[in-house]
Amino acid sequence: MTKPTKNLRPASLLVHGGTMRSQYGETSEALFLSSGFVYDSAEQAAQTFLGEVDHFQYSRFGNPTVQMLESRLALLEGAEACRATATGMAAVSSAMLAHLKAGDRVVAARALFGSCHWIVSTLLPRYGIETEFVDGADLGQWRQALSRPAQLVLLESPSNPMLEIVDLQAVADLSHAAGAIVVVDNVFATPLLQHPLELGADVVVYSCTKHIDGQGRVLGGAVLGRKKWVEEVLQPFTRNTGPAISPFNAWLLLKGLETLSLRVDAACRSAEQVARFLEGRREVVRAWYPTLESHPQRDLAMRQMSAGGTLVTFDLGSREAAFGVLNRLGLIAISNNLGDSKSLVTHPATTTHMRLSAEERARLGITEGVVRLSVGLEDVADLIEDLGQALDGLALRAAAD
Numbered sequence: 001m002t003k004p005t006k007n008l009r010p011a012s013l014l015v016h017g018g019t020m021r022s023q024y025g026e027t028s029e030a031l032f033l034s035s036g037f038v039y040d041s042a043e044q045a046a047q048t049f050l051g052e053v054d055h056f057q058y059s060r061f062g063n064p065t066v067q068m069l070e071s072r073l074a075l076l077e078g079a080e081a082c083r084a085t086a087t088g089m090a091a092v093s094s095a096m097l098a099h100l101k102a103g104d105r106v107v108a109a110r111a112l113f114g115s116c117h118w119i120v121s122t123l124l125p126r127y128g129i130e131t132e133f134v135d136g137a138d139l140g141q142w143r144q145a146l147s148r149p150a151q152l153v154l155l156e157s158p159s160n161p162m163l164e165i166v167d168l169q170a171v172a173d174l175s176h177a178a179g180a181i182v183v184v185d186n187v188f189a190t191p192l193l194q195h196p197l198e199l200g201a202d203v204v205v206y207s208c209t210k211h212i213d214g215q216g217r218v219l220g221g222a223v224l225g226r227k228k229w230v231e232e233v234l235q236p237f238t239r240n241t242g243p244a245i246s247p248f249n250a251w252l253l254l255k256g257l258e259t260l261s262l263r264v265d266a267a268c269r270s271a272e273q274v275a276r277f278l279e280g281r282r283e284v285v286r287a288w289y290p291t292l293e294s295h296p297q298r299d300l301a302m303r304q305m306s307a308g309g310t311l312v313t314f315d316l317g318s319r320e321a322a323f324g325v326l327n328r329l330g331l332i333a334i335s336n337n338l339g340d341s342k343s344l345v346t347h348p349a350t351t352t353h354m355r356l357s358a359e360e361r362a363r364l365g366i367t368e369g370v371v372r373l374s375v376g377l378e379d380v381a382d383l384i385e386d387l388g389q390a391l392d393g394l395a396l397r398a399a400a401d
């Protein structure tokens with residue numbers, strides 16, 4: 001049984017959207033940990049395969065728990081359809097490979113998650129797909145690259161880790177004129193803070209591993225878009241190549257969604273406070289957060305997003321200073337993950353972005369002093385205290401030298 005959830009607001013959709021209650025009337029969404037499904041008769045099996053009756057066949061194609069997750073995400077995003085995947089990278093690679101073929105052309109923002117960058121720079125050219133990177137914040141470069149026909153545009157906004165903002169509406173207009181669909185990796189904004197489909201994007205992808213689980217437990221991903229594209233382009237690819245998510249992970253993500261707005265709102269409030277604190281410290285060369293007055297694209301960020309997100313990036317001037325602060329932090333843990341209830345800190349140049357050439361890192365602004373902080377759900381006063389004592393240690397050390 002599915003109750004109508006069409007006109008509910010986001011916080012309510014996060015709790016109720018897409019729920020299918022079984023005959024037992026359970027309150028919490030049921031976990032259908034089953035790989036296959038049985039038929040009442042040979043005729044029903046035959047009709048299912050003909051598409052004449054709606055019946056689950058096999059969990060690589062569909063599963064009731066996974067379908068609840070897909071419906072909830074689609075309602076939240078305002079998308080016609082969604083397919084959940086095992087990881088965020090399965091979502092990105094499926095969306096791209098399902099749409100593209102040899103001879104096609106892809107234009108992407110340079111500032112991409114490491115594995116997304118590898119797909120564009122290394123994998124797609126192997127299959128005869130031409131790819132070109134542009135500076136995402138530079139509309140002139142988008143205009144130039146999209147003056148030739150293209151089939152797909154991939155971008156991330158805000159970007160990892162420099163929190164660069166791409167003008168989604170303007171890039172969507174240029175992309176459509178060039179014949180390309182726009183795929184937006186909306187992980188940093190979460191489904192709550194930015195709605196790329198309303199700004200002209202065609203497809204939105206998520207790593208559900210991040211804020212949607214938000215508690216560091218499981219990997220997951222999602223692709224959202226128009227029903228026709230999802231059913232005719234994406235689905236034949238995912239059904240036959242198998243990036244399916246485990247029903248157990250889908251169930252955890254459904255439960256994660258229930259608290260998404262509470263968690264994201266709290267972390268955004270803390271992140272902005274932490275960013276202002278860092279910006280005011282003399283050890284910090286520069287801090288980046290989309291809603292800081294000093295962010296070069298603040299107006300654009302505030303036009304496309306309802307809050308700045310849960311990540312803060314700052315520059316300590318050198319690798320030595322960055323490592324010094326990371327090693328002195330007590331509450332905040334060193335990890336390459338993000339979007340967790342626990343605050344996590346990363347040195348991108350030596351971890352998440354170490355595979356890029358030094359030249360490419362420089363072009364992205366990822367210097368040796370850059371630190372990325374994913375703000376979690378701790379009391380913000382404790383986070384500021386922890387950062388403060390780590391920065392104090394740096395100053396004392398410099399004074400002693």
Ligand SMILES: *Cc1c(COP(=O)(O)O)cnc(C)c1O
Binds near residue numbers: 088116208221
């Ligand atoms: C983590 C992440 C991904 C990849 O997701 P996985 O779940 O780790 O496969 C893709 N894009 C962005 C922006 C991410 O942060």
